[in-house]
Amino acid sequence: MIDIHAHLCFPGLLEDKERIVRECEKEMTVVIVTSARLEEGICALDICSKHDKLFPTIGFHPVEGGTEVRRIMELIRERKDDIVGVGEVGLDYHWVKDDKKREQQKKVFSDFIKLAEELKKPLVIHSWDAEEDCFGMLKDVTVPVIMHCYSGPKELAERILEKENFYISISTHVLLSKQLRKIAKIVPLERMTIETDAPFLSPYKYMQAKGTEGRLKPGFDPEKNYPWNVRFAAEKIAELKGVDVKEVITKTTDTAKKIFGLML
Numbered sequence: 001m002i003d004i005h006a007h008l009c010f011p012g013l014l015e016d017k018e019r020i021v022r023e024c025e026k027e028m029t030v031v032i033v034t035s036a037r038l039e040e041g042i043c044a045l046d047i048c049s050k051h052d053k054l055f056p057t058i059g060f061h062p063v064e065g066g067t068e069v070r071r072i073m074e075l076i077r078e079r080k081d082d083i084v085g086v087g088e089v090g091l092d093y094h095w096v097k098d099d100k101k102r103e104q105q106k107k108v109f110s111d112f113i114k115l116a117e118e119l120k121k122p123l124v125i126h127s128w129d130a131e132e133d134c135f136g137m138l139k140d141v142t143v144p145v146i147m148h149c150y151s152g153p154k155e156l157a158e159r160i161l162e163k164e165n166f167y168i169s170i171s172t173h174v175l176l177s178k179q180l181r182k183i184a185k186i187v188p189l190e191r192m193t194i195e196t197d198a199p200f201l202s203p204y205k206y207m208q209a210k211g212t213e214g215r216l217k218p219g220f221d222p223e224k225n226y227p228w229n230v231r232f233a234a235e236k237i238a239e240l241k242g243v244d245v246k247e248v249i250t251k252t253t254d255t256a257k258k259i260f261g262l263m264l
């Protein structure tokens with residue numbers, strides 16, 4: 001079972017990361033430790049260098065990424081042999097309405113796309129209300145592209161899937177979102193990864209409503225998400241597709257291994 005997107009170095013998990021990593025080592029095949037800011041990226045590199053099942057990606061959040069974008073690009077170059085991908089990077093029109101600022105986001109995003117192509121690293125894409133522009137900018141890339149936490153329209157998901165190097169990542173939010181359940185149904189497991197986006201998107205509310213919150217790991221804050229909760233997304237996807245949960249876990253694990261070039 002692979003969670004392809006967990007912010008283990010983000011406040012909320014950071015303070016408790018050694019204990020979280022110990023649980024991940026028991027339960028997970030791999031966790032891809034994502035980052036979106038300079039200090040988070042440095043921390044991700046550090047923690048992944050100490051644990052066999054953790055692999056880092058380095059990126060820059062289009063809104064919350066801070067001011068050190070050039071330094072992050074240098075870090076990606078310097079540590080290219082240690083990272084398994086570039087991301088999360090992308091566009092966020094949900095929080096940014098100003099055209100000039102959107103143009104700036106595009107410029108930065110385009111630089112990261114070029115860098116990933118040059119280094120032949122997969123891209124992990126953040127897109128919020130900007131899926132069409134993101135896809136437009138990514139159409140010609142040759143490296144694998146993961147649409148992390150995909151939340152765009154179904155019709156665009158269909159167009160994305162026409163491109164062989166594109167993958168759609170379904171988060172634990174599939175438990176709560178009807179729209180996302182529609183998307184999960186149409187994405188073949190060979191083109192799907194699963195993720196938590198931890199510490200965000202905790203399944204707690206959904207599980208509480210179902211009376212199944214007792215399945216959450218004791219001793220960890222139920223309001224936060226953790227990599228092992230990706231199992232609940234896998235279960236929902238299995239239910240939607242009418243297949244065994246083992247098949248969802250095996251196939252999404254194989255898909256993630258292929259994308260990130262993991263030799264396990």
Ligand SMILES: [Zn+2]
Pocket residue numbers: 005007034088197
């Ligand atoms: Zn993220």
